[in-house]
Amino acid sequence: MKKKILGCFVIVVLLAVLAAIPLAGYYLYFKPNDEVVPAFAEGELVLVVEGEKVLSKNSPKILEGEVLLPFDIVKEYFDPHIFWDEALGKVTITTKDRVIRMKTDKLDAIVNNQPITLNIPVTVENDVVYIxxxxxAEFYGIEVSYVEKSNVVIIDYKNSIKQIAEPIDPEAVVRKGRSIREPIIRKFDLSSGDTAENTLRIFEEYDKWYKVRTWDGAIGYIEKRFVVVKKLMVEKISDDKTPKPAWTPPKGKINLAWDMIYTRREDHSSLGEMKGLDVISPTWFQVKNAKGELINRAYSKYVDWAHSRGYQVWALLSNDFTDSEMTSKFLNNTDARDNLIREILAYAALYNLDGINIDFENMYISDRDVFTQFVREIAPLLREQGLVVSVDVNDIQCYDKKALSEAVDYIMYMSYDQHWSTSPVAGSVAQVSWQEKIVKRVLEQEGVPREKLLLGIPFYTRLWKETVDESGKKKLTSSALTMKQAKNLIIENNAKVEWDEESGQFYAEYTKDNTNYRLWLEDANSINLRTSLVHKYRLAGTCAWSIYFVSEDIWDVLNKNLKEIESYQEWLEQNRNNQYKFP
Structure with a gap:
């Protein structure tokens, strides 16, 4: 009897367990979680950007009703180029058409050199800079709001698509995750008639869920079946402040040449007719010291002469190539940069200039970013004054070419000095094949737009002189020659000449007084090949160093290739049967 009772008991227990399994499964997997939890920690001032809660070691602040954000948050989310000068306590913001300077604890700000009063200044608290x-908001194209009830700062980007939804079911809730087992962070009262507090903004769509943000900044997930998508809105920023397109020549590609001029040239007739030239860039302005003072070699007679010939004048602004330390001190001082910018703007107006060409060389690699900052600061103000802005670069790592190309109208690539004046090996100033590799790399890897890129071409030739001392040690030196000087040397010394296919130049060598001389000639043939690259890669044009070295026949080549020929295919057709003979 006892065995029968025990058996029945076991059966009952087993049946109970079997019955409990689906019930437990329901509670574990199918019963919605009814727990309601806070969306944010109590007392925490939260920053929400679009559909993301910003996590940072430094929180935002509310001061006299105004929102202040830590510098690092502004830099990460809104402005990677915002600049902090700790020594001077100054913040600089640059946009395409504005330069804004603010000093800590000062209500006076400067926007494009015009004073403006702030409600709240930049502040520093516990070594954290607050903006x-x-x-x-207007400069960054954002909307900023503070919801006091939830203690949340909400920032949205303008020009972004806004998908709006509203709950349609009393069971609709916003949960912390994409599961009904996740706790609830928001419920809705559909009977209240307050549609504003029931409005949701959708940020992401999943199979059965939307990622949403509530009116007061809470971010979570809601089941699709509980909402209806009401509308899509796109907030547009006015195009009134869009910069005008960069200057382009009336015909063809840009033909620019630098004029190496350090004293006044009273008679410009020696330059002759520079057929097809669009822009002349005289070497006029140079940073004098770390305070941002300038050496000025400009004079109005030159500009009047250039304009009478139809040339634009883009004056060159350089640093002192021999003093990297002074250049570094200048670049790293906001007031010094500001001083120089003000001087350049004044001189540009005084001399009726058309553009400024920035040529900073031999800089420390560590000054790469601050040089970009300087260009970002000067470019909007020059453009506001109607000037074309260009910057010279080469293969040295002190140039962030992509960032610079975003700030200026044109990039002048100094694609020469492949073998520089003190090179340990004799060679061409710039092999055409070497230049082509540079162009491809700059376009494909370094991110410079082809419509902004000017190819640098040399007008000079290096004469390499190799001597041997009594101990048998070789010594190599070089000197720069004009095109005419180089050609005459070849003829006068009856040099052995051959065409160098890789260089795209005539190579010559001769011996005189037990000294070996070598040169790679720059002439109409090499210039013809170099300028073909402009069409092959659809570049903006060329920039040449410098007028002093050029021979008269070169202008015809430049005019034909940059102004008359319209495509690389056309150039190929006209040069298919070229034969290279010297002279």
């Missing part, structure tokens, strides 16, 4: 973000 009054509402003042910058």
């Amino acid at each position: 009054p973000i509402e003042f910058l």
Whole structure:
């Protein structure tokens, strides 16, 4: 009897367990979680950007009703180029058409050299720089709001698609994750008639869920079946402040030449007719010291002469190539940069210039970013004054070419000095094959737009002189020659000449007084090949160093290739049967 009772008991227990399994499964997997939890920690001032809660070691601040954001948050989310000068306590913001300077604890700000009053200044607290973000909202194209009820700062980008939804079912809730087992962070009262507090903004769509943000900044997930998508909105920023397109020549490609001029040239007739030239760039302005003062070699007679010939004048602004330390001190001082910019703007107006060409060389690699900052600061102000802005670069790592190309109208690539004046090996100033590799790399890897890129071409030739001392040690030196000087040397010394296919130049060598001389000639043939690259890669044009070295026949080549020929295919057709003979 006892065995029968025990058997029945076991059966009952087993049946109970079997019955409990689906019930437990329901509670574990199918019963919605009814727990309601806070969306944010109590007392925490939260920053939400679009559909993301910003996590940072430094929180935003509310001061006298204004929102201030830590510098690192502004840099990460809104402006990677915002610049902090710790020594001077100054913040600089640059946009395509604005330069804004703000000093800590000062209500006076400067926008494009014009004073403006802030409601709240830049502040520093516990070594954290705080930026009054509402003042910058227009410049950054953002909307800033503070929801006091939830203690949340919400920032949205303008020009972004906004998908709006509303709950349609009393069971609709916003959860912390994409599962009904996740706790609830928001419920809705559909009977209240307050549609504003029931409005949701959708950020992401999943199979059965939407990622949403509530009116007061809470971010979570809601089941699709509980909402209806009401509308899509796109907030557009006015195009009134869009910069005008960069200057382009009336015909063909840009033909620019630098004029190496350090004293006044009273008679310009020696330059002759520079057929097809669009822009002349005289070497006029140079940084004098770390304070940003300038050496000025400009004079109005030159500009009048150039304009009478139809040439634009883009004056060159350089650093002192021999003093990297002074250049570094200048670049790293906001006030010094500001001083120089003001001087350049004044001189540009005084001399009726058409553009400024920035040529900073031999800089420390560590000054790469601050040089970009300087260009970003000067470019909008020059453009506001109607000037074309260009910057010279080469293969040295002190140039962030992509960032610079975003700030200026044109990039002048100094694609020469492949073998420089003190090179340990004699060679061409610039092999055409070497230049082509540079062009491909700059376009494909370094991110410079082809419509902004000017190919640098040399007008000079290096004469390499190799001597041997009594101990048998070789010594190599070089000197720069004009095209005419180089050609005459070849003829006068009856040099052995041959065409160098890789260089795209005539190579010559001769011996005189037990000394070996070698040169790679720059002439109409090499210039013809170099300028073909402009069409092959659809570049903006060429920039040549310098007028002093050129021979008269070169202008015809430049005019034909840059102004008359319209495509690389056309150039190939006209040069298919070229034969290279010297002279």
